[in-house]
Amino acid sequence: MQTCLRAQGFKALAHASVLAVAGLCLAASALAQGSWPSRPVKIVVPFAPGGTTDILARAVAPELARAFGQSFVVENRGGAGGNIGAEQVAKAPGDGYTLLMGTVGTHGINKSLYAKLAYDPQKDFAPITLVAGVPNVMVMNTERARQLGINSVPDFIKYARSHPGEFNMASSGSGTSIHLAGELFKSMTGVSMTHVPYTGSGPALLGLVAGQVDVMFDNLPSSMALIKGGKLKAFAVTSGSRSLAMPDLPTIEEAGQLKGFEASSWFGLLAPAGTPAEVVSRLQQETAKALNSPDMKEKLLLQGAIPSGNTPQEFAALIEAEIKKWALVVKASGARVD
Numbered sequence: 506m507q508t509c510l511r512a513q514g515f516k517a518l519a520h521a522s523v524l525a526v527a528g529l530c531l532a533a534s535a536l537a538q539g540s541w542p543s544r545p546v547k548i549v550v551p552f553a554p555g556g557t558t559d560i561l562a563r564a565v566a567p568e569l570a571r572a573f574g575q576s577f578v579v580e581n582r583g584g585a586g587g588n589i590g591a592e593q594v595a596k597a598p599g600d601g602y603t604l605l606m607g608t609v610g611t612h613g614i615n616k617s618l619y620a621k622l623a624y625d626p627q628k629d630f631a632p633i634t635l636v637a638g639v640p641n642v643m644v645m646n647t648e649r650a651r652q653l654g655i656n657s658v659p660d661f662i663k664y665a666r667s668h669p670g671e672f673n674m675a676s677s678g679s680g681t682s683i684h685l686a687g688e689l690f691k692s693m694t695g696v697s698m699t700h701v702p703y704t705g706s707g708p709a710l711l712g713l714v715a716g717q718v719d720v721m722f723d724n725l726p727s728s729m730a731l732i733k734g735g736k737l738k739a740f741a742v743t744s745g746s747r748s749l750a751m752p753d754l755p756t757i758e759e760a761g762q763l764k765g766f767e768a769s770s771w772f773g774l775l776a777p778a779g780t781p782a783e784v785v786s787r788l789q790q791e792t793a794k795a796l797n798s799p800d801m802k803e804k805l806l807l808q809g810a811i812p813s814g815n816t817p818q819e820f821a822a823l824i825e826a827e828i829k830k831w832a833l834v835v836k837a838s839g840a841r842v843d
Contacts, residue, residue: 541601541784545576548604548774551590551611553583555707556677557724561636561772561810562606568795569788583704586680586842587611588622595624599631599779604788606636607775610681613827617835618680620843626828632820633774634789635813636796637805640744640769641686642725643757644737646716651738658740658760661720665696674698675709675718679842683709685831686722686743686768688838693763713737724770725750725809743768750809768834771827773813773820785817 546569550562559581566577582590591611597603605611612626624630645655655661665672674691676684679702691698701718703709706727712718714736721728722743729750731737741760742748745767758766774792776785793814795801805812815823835841 541781541787542573542575544602545578546573546602546604548577548579548606549590549594550579550581550606551583551587551608552581552677553703553705553707554581555710555727556705557639557726557770557810558587558606558608558772559705559707560726560808561805564801564805565606565636565774565792565795568798568801569791572791572795573787581705583678586615586618586678586684586702588615588619588624588680591615591626592623594775594777595629597777599777599781601776601780601784601788603777604633605630605775607773608681609769609771609827609831610678610684612773612775612824613771614682614685614831614835615680616828617832618685618840618842620841627821627824629778630775631778631780631785632817632824633776633785634792634817635771635773635815635820635823636792637810637812638769638771639724639726639810640742640748641683641722642728642732642742642748642751642754642809643690643720643722643740644713644728644732645720645740646713646718647735647738649716649719655738658755658757659762661740662694662696662761665694665698669697670699672696672698672720673701673718675701675703675713675721677706677709677723678702678704682768682770683722683724685834685838685840687720688840689766689768689834690722690757690763692838693766694761710737722768726805729808745769748809749811750807771823789814789817 548562550559552558562579569577587610594605674687713721732739741755741757796812796814
């Protein structure tokens, strides 16, 4: 009898120990979730200030700061078509304190465009959420367009074909969707233009307004104010359908009779691989909540951006599909960066 009671006592003690350990694990998990973030979080923008990547990062950062009670600081780290900033985040600790505002360039195009890439856009990152998709817009210095009598895509093609090599085409960097949209336009029209890469849309737009370059296939949000202010002449958007922000502007496919022309951009938050799943989930949920608030949604739509906030799994699937899509575009365009 005593042996039986002793055995039952051991079983009860073991059961209690298991419950205690489980309780400690749950408490530790709750503590880990509750303690992050305990210091400021950095969002790396892999381009110079003033472009759409920068605009979206600075729109999201204060919303996340309010949600988590910590500063979310935007850091611009431009260069090499976004690769320098992307590499910095890829090599950062996966602790939730360093994030990337990635783009179709850093996570869709560059894998095919660059002979050597110091990061893997899939293996080295944990996708959080797609922030927004935007069309690009073909713009020209207004005064230059007026002087040359160019008022439409067909006008531009006609002039460029009869004056090969005269035009300089600005971009936010080699390998960006802005660059590839221009390369696709060149390959489909047969026009010759010299590519002039900048460290971001902001500096490129300054060069365009100053007359240092002639044309650009910029992201619509960063060009919108200059178009409305008369500094830039907009000819068409590069997306498959017209933009809700500028519905009177045709697509390049429509305006130039270039069947199948499409080169849009997207932007999304990513963390280094190995970042805890609960941190990624909390970031996705709060970003989605901010993007779907009436004020934020209206603000982005007016700038030509379509807010998203999808799940990490959906964003990962998009990245995989975009890598395959842009590999074909890069091959067809003949573009390559060594």
